[in-house]
Structures are given as structure tokens and as C-alpha cells.
Amino acid sequence: MKKSWSVLESQVGQHFVAFDASTVAGVRHEGPAATGRLLLDLARVFGCEAPTERRTVLTFDGDPGFDVLVGTAVAFREVAQAQLLKLPELVAALGPRSAVMGLVSRDRGYSLLMDSRGLGQWVTQGGPSE
Amino acid sequence: MGGNAVPPGKSIDVGVLMDSSPEDGEDGPERSVGKTRDFLVFRSGAWYAVDAAAVEAIADFSEPTFLPRAPAYVLGLMNLAGQPVAVIDLPTFLQITGSGAEGADDGFRRVLMVVGAGMKAGIRADQVVGVAETPLDQIRALPAAQQRRLARYTSGEFDWRDRLITILDVETLLAGARVTG
Numbered sequence A: 001m002k003k004s005w006s007v008l009e010s011q012v013g014q015h016f017v018a019f020d021a022s023t024v025a026g027v028r029h030e031g032p033a034a035t036g037r038l039l040l041d042l043a044r045v046f047g048c049e050a051p052t053e054r055r056t057v058l059t060f061d062g063d064p065g066f067d068v069l070v071g072t073a074v075a076f077r078e079v080a081q082a083q084l085l086k087l088p089e090l091v092a093a094l095g096p097r098s099a100v101m102g103l104v105s106r107d108r109g110y111s112l113l114m115d116s117r118g119l120g121q122w123v124t125q126g127g128p129s130e
Numbered sequence B: 001m002g003g004n005a006v007p008p009g010k011s012i013d014v015g016v017l018m019d020s021s022p023e024d025g026e027d028g029p030e031r032s033v034g035k036t037r038d039f040l041v042f043r044s045g046a047w048y049a050v051d052a053a054a055v056e057a058i059a060d061f062s063e064p065t066f067l068p069r070a071p072a073y074v075l076g077l078m079n080l081a082g083q084p085v086a087v088i089d090l091p092t093f094l095q096i097t098g099s100g101a102e103g104a105d106d107g108f109r110r111v112l113m114v115v116g117a118g119m120k121a122g123i124r125a126d127q128v129v130g131v132a133e134t135p136l137d138q139i140r141a142l143p144a145a146q147q148r149r150l151a152r153y154t155s156g157e158f159d160w161r162d163r164l165i166t167i168l169d170v171e172t173l174l175a176g177a178r179v180t181g
Helices: A042-046 A094-098 A116-125 B148-152 B170-177
Strands: A004-012 A015-020 A024-029 A038-041 A056-060 A066-069 A074-080 A100-105 A110-114 B036-044 B046-051 B055-060 B074-080 B083-088 B110-116 B119-125 B127-135 B154-160 B163-168
Touching (some): A042 A066, B055 B074
Antiparallel strands (some): A056 A066, B036 B046, B055 B110, B110 B119, B154 B163
């Protein structure tokens, strides 16, 4: 049984997000968007202030048709199984519609473990508002 | 019986708030002798109480982890007793406005970790006062004029230290707060 996973973490505003590193196809600096390419800005999705520094764009395996704009810095981190947590029962139903697969524990609080395919639904639905 | 104010601290077992311990053979919150029940009394805008047996822990409130698309009454997630727990803002959930929560002193803010309906959740409290050992015959039904939404999640009220305390039913509260697909 797999005992650890590699995640890619970034800070978006005051929030931390993580992606399964095995699904990340590429990491690049923010730049002019390729024609016809959708870019999902997580800062806008979360309704938080975007950093003024040049940010990082993630591309994903299987080409979901969009890229994701995260914070300025990203970091790969190995996490143990015990650090990967399910959403608590009270809010578990939010998982599919918020594209949050679970949580990665940090020193203080959690990173949201995001599902890149689930984020695609946000793109097609036009954003996070209820 | 009086209550003890909750001092700042990492996490507090509810038992330390009780002025007296159950005697031998009386290990539940509801005693067979004297017919009393222990309620943890706290302020969250207004004054509320929950069955002390439903409270697993009390912790200092810290900024919860944001959860996208959560309803407004879910403040986010906090690590309580080593596990992620969704924290509920009671006035928002009960749709009670102008209850004074915004004026609360941050230094007294706590989170009650409660258990009910097969779930655990946190309730943000502006202040936790202590445990009230309340004779059952002093618990009244809520007035009929009480807000319907509030009445759905409450099981009565009592007077304690010149305050009107509304008893929350943790089971129905958590079942009602559970986010559905």
C-alpha cells in the first residue's frame, strides 16, 4: 500500500491549495494566455486578492482544456497517508461541487486538495457562486 | 451551582468546567437523584446551552481554513482534537441578525466541539461561561412566538444567573446544518 504521496502546494491569497503532483503536467510563469486557452484563476474563484507578483500556471495531464492560475510560489511536498484527510461529514457533500477532494494537514490548518477535473466543472458553470 | 469562566488555553475538557463531579453510580449528565441535567452555557450573539454530554472539547478559536462553496454559516475547517471539523456560525445558521456577535472580544472566543447526528462539528462561541446544573422542572418550553427557525433547533429554555438561556438540540442542529448534495 502506498505510504506517501507527492503534492504540489501553492498559496492563493490566504488559502493553501494542493494538487496530486502525478496529475500536474507542467508548471510555468504567468504570461500571455495562449489563444483559445481557458485560464482558471483560483484567486478569483476563491474571492481573494490576487498577488501583484507574477504568478504560476499549472497544466494538467489529459489536457482538461484549461490551465489553473495559482499563487506566486509552488512547492512539491511528500505527504504521508495520515496527512491526507477526508472532508468532515457535515460538509462532505461539498466535495464534488467545490472540487475539493480532501485536505492535506499543515502546521496550522489545512491545504485544500483540489481535483483538477472537478475544477473543470467550475469553468463550465462560470464560477463558484451558489 | 455556579460556573467557571473558561480561561485561554489550547483545548479544554468539558469536565474541568463542572463545579462538582458525578458521584459514584451517577456518570451521566442527567442524574436520577434530583433530576438535573448539566448544560454548557455559552454566548453566540444570544445565550445558549447545549447538553454537556454532547460537548467533546473546547478550544481557542483561530481562523478556520476556508472551504469554497460552503454555505455562509460554515466558517471553515479547524483542527479540533486532531481532526478537521467544520465550524458553524450560529447566528448565521439560525438567521438571527443584530445579535451583537460582531462586538465580541476575540480573547474570549472559543469553539465548542459537539457531537450529534453521527457527526462532529464546531460551534463558534463569543464566550463560554461554564456548566449549569439545571433542575429539569425549571426547563420551560419556548414561547409560541419564538422564531420558527430557532424553535426547530431548540428544546427549551431556562433562567440562569439572570440570563435567559436557550437550549440547543445538538442532534437536530447538526442534522439541519449538514450540507446536502
